[in-house]
Amino acid sequence: MLELREISAGYGHAQVLRELSLSVAPGEILCLLGRNGAGKTTTMKAVMGLLPLISGSVWLDGQEISRLPPHRVPQAGLGYVPQGRRLFTGLSVAQNLEIGLRTRGSGRHVRDEVLALFPRLRERLSQRAETLSGGEQQMLAMARALCIEPKALLLDEPTEGLQPSMIDAIRQVIARLRESGVAILLVEQRVDAVLSVADRVVFIENGRNGETMSAEALRKDHSLIDRYVGI
Amino acid sequence: MDLGPYILLATLEGAVTAAVLALTAVGLSLVFGVMRVVNIAHGEFFMLGAVIAWYVANGLSGHPATGFFAALIIAPLLVGVLAMAVDMTILKRLNYDPERTIVATIGLLYILQQGALMTYGPEARPVEAPFNTRIALPWPEWGETGLSFYYPWGLSTTSYKLAVIAAAALVLLGVWGMMTRTKLGLVMRATQADREMALAFGIPVERVYAMVFGIGAGLAALAAVLIVPIQQAHYLMGADPLLLSFIVVIIGGLGSLPGTVVAAIIIGLSDGIISVFFSPTLAKILATLLVGLVLVFRPQGLFGTRAA
Incomplete structure (x- = not known):
C-alpha cells in the first residue's frame, strides 16, 4: 500500500502541494487528474524524495519512506517512470536495464521477465538509449523501472506523444502489472486512456485534493472532467 | 642536424607534454562531465602531487627508484583523499551549484598554493628519476647502397621520458576501462547523464561525486609525480x-574523455614542436587562439555534443 498523508511540497519558496492525501492499494491503479500546473508531476517527485516535503509523510507497506535519503526510496520498492522518459543517454538499452536491476539487487531472471513484456527491446540491447524511437524509449523507461521489482509504480504520462498502437501496448503492460499486485499511481493527460485502465481517479486542483471517485462513475459523469481538467 | 631529425626530437618532447597533459585534463574533464563542477583548483592538486612526491622521495633512503615509486602511489592517494574531503565539506554544502563552486575552488586554489609556500617553501626542487638512460635514436638515409641508418648528433631521448609516455597511456587505458567496463563506471556515466534519475534508481549520487572528485584530483597528482623528475x-x-x-577540455568537448585525450595530443605535440622551433610563448599563444576559434565556430568542442 502506497499512502500519502497530507503532504506539502514545492520548489524553493513556491509551494505547489498543499496537504495532499491519497492511497493506492496493491493491484490498484489510481489516476491523478488535473490541469497543467496543478501539481501532478510535483506529487510524483515528492513521493520519490526528489523534492523535500514541507510537511506530511509518505508510506510504503507500513514503512515511512519520506524519512529516507532519496537514493534509499527506490530501494524500498518504489519504481518511477518520469515524464519525458529521462533515459540514461550514452548508455545502451542493456546498461539502462542494468541500472534498474542493481537498484534492489534483482537477479537476471527479472531482466528476462521484463524483456518478455517488451520483446522489441531484446533486439535493441546493444543500441544506445537515445537512438531508439519514441515508443521504444517509453518501453525502456517502463522496463527500467520494472527491473527494480517495484511494490508500487509511479507513471508520469506514459503515453505522451506515442502512436495509438504503442499506447495499446503500454496499456496492456499496465493492466498486467495490476494483475501481479503492483500499486500504480498514474498521471495522464489523455482522459480516454485513464478511463480505460484506472480503478479510481483523484482530481487535484492547485495542489489540493479535489474529488475522488471510481473510474466507472467518471465514465458516466463527464462534468467533473470539464471542471478539473478543462477538456 | 637536418630538419627531419629535429622534427622527430620535437615530436618526442611534445609526446611527453601530451601524455602528462592528457592525464591532468582527463581528471578535469571527468569532474566537469559527471559533477558539472569547474574545478579551478585542479592545477593545485597537480602541484600538491609534485610537492608530496618530493617529500616522499627525500624521506626514503636507498635507490632513487624506491622513493619515486613510493611517491607514485602515495601522492595520488593523499591528494585524492584530500579532494574527497574538500568535496564533502565544501562542494556538497554548496549543493554543487556551478557558480558558487567556481568561487569556492578559486578560494581553495589560494589556500593550497599559500599552504605549500608556507610549508614547502619557494624553492624549486627536483625529484631524481628512477632510471634515466640516454637513448640515441637512428635516422634513415637513402644512399648509393640503399636504405641505411645513422645516429645524428643530438637526436636522443631518455628511457625515463619514454616510460612517462607509456605509463600515461596505460593509466588512460585504465580510466577508459573503468568508465566502460566496470559497475563503478556505469554508475558514474548514469549520474553524468541524469543526476535526478540516478537518485531515483538508488545511486548514492553524493558518494559518486566524492569519488569522482577524488579520482580527478588523483589523476592530476599522478601526472605531476611523472613529470617532476623532468x-x-x-x-x-x-x-x-x-x-x-x-x-584541452574546451577543444576536446567538455566532459568528453576521448575528446580530451585527442585534444591533449594535438596541444601537447604542437606545444613541443612550436617550442623547439620557435618559442614556448608562441606555442601558448597559438593554443589559446585555437580555443578562441573553437569557442566561436564549434562551442561544444571537437567531440562534445551540443546542449539541447
Whole structure:
C-alpha cells in the first residue's frame, strides 16, 4: 500500500502541494487528474524524495519512506517512470536495464521477465538509449523501472506523444502489472486512456485534493472532467 | 642536424607534454562531465602531487627508484583523499551549484598554493628519476647502397621520458576501462547523464561525486609525480597545467574523455614542436587562439555534443 498523508511540497519558496492525501492499494491503479500546473508531476517527485516535503509523510507497506535519503526510496520498492522518459543517454538499452536491476539487487531472471513484456527491446540491447524511437524509449523507461521489482509504480504520462498502437501496448503492460499486485499511481493527460485502465481517479486542483471517485462513475459523469481538467 | 631529425626530437618532447597533459585534463574533464563542477583548483592538486612526491622521495633512503615509486602511489592517494574531503565539506554544502563552486575552488586554489609556500617553501626542487638512460635514436638515409641508418648528433631521448609516455597511456587505458567496463563506471556515466534519475534508481549520487572528485584530483597528482623528475616541484607550478587542461577540455568537448585525450595530443605535440622551433610563448599563444576559434565556430568542442 502506497499512502500519502497530507503532504506539502514545492520548489524553493513556491509551494505547489498543499496537504495532499491519497492511497493506492496493491493491484490498484489510481489516476491523478488535473490541469497543467496543478501539481501532478510535483506529487510524483515528492513521493520519490526528489523534492523535500514541507510537511506530511509518505508510506510504503507500513514503512515511512519520506524519512529516507532519496537514493534509499527506490530501494524500498518504489519504481518511477518520469515524464519525458529521462533515459540514461550514452548508455545502451542493456546498461539502462542494468541500472534498474542493481537498484534492489534483482537477479537476471527479472531482466528476462521484463524483456518478455517488451520483446522489441531484446533486439535493441546493444543500441544506445537515445537512438531508439519514441515508443521504444517509453518501453525502456517502463522496463527500467520494472527491473527494480517495484511494490508500487509511479507513471508520469506514459503515453505522451506515442502512436495509438504503442499506447495499446503500454496499456496492456499496465493492466498486467495490476494483475501481479503492483500499486500504480498514474498521471495522464489523455482522459480516454485513464478511463480505460484506472480503478479510481483523484482530481487535484492547485495542489489540493479535489474529488475522488471510481473510474466507472467518471465514465458516466463527464462534468467533473470539464471542471478539473478543462477538456 | 637536418630538419627531419629535429622534427622527430620535437615530436618526442611534445609526446611527453601530451601524455602528462592528457592525464591532468582527463581528471578535469571527468569532474566537469559527471559533477558539472569547474574545478579551478585542479592545477593545485597537480602541484600538491609534485610537492608530496618530493617529500616522499627525500624521506626514503636507498635507490632513487624506491622513493619515486613510493611517491607514485602515495601522492595520488593523499591528494585524492584530500579532494574527497574538500568535496564533502565544501562542494556538497554548496549543493554543487556551478557558480558558487567556481568561487569556492578559486578560494581553495589560494589556500593550497599559500599552504605549500608556507610549508614547502619557494624553492624549486627536483625529484631524481628512477632510471634515466640516454637513448640515441637512428635516422634513415637513402644512399648509393640503399636504405641505411645513422645516429645524428643530438637526436636522443631518455628511457625515463619514454616510460612517462607509456605509463600515461596505460593509466588512460585504465580510466577508459573503468568508465566502460566496470559497475563503478556505469554508475558514474548514469549520474553524468541524469543526476535526478540516478537518485531515483538508488545511486548514492553524493558518494559518486566524492569519488569522482577524488579520482580527478588523483589523476592530476599522478601526472605531476611523472613529470617532476623532468620539471621540478614548485609551489606555483599549478598554473600552466590548469590553463593547458582548460584549453584541452574546451577543444576536446567538455566532459568528453576521448575528446580530451585527442585534444591533449594535438596541444601537447604542437606545444613541443612550436617550442623547439620557435618559442614556448608562441606555442601558448597559438593554443589559446585555437580555443578562441573553437569557442566561436564549434562551442561544444571537437567531440562534445551540443546542449539541447
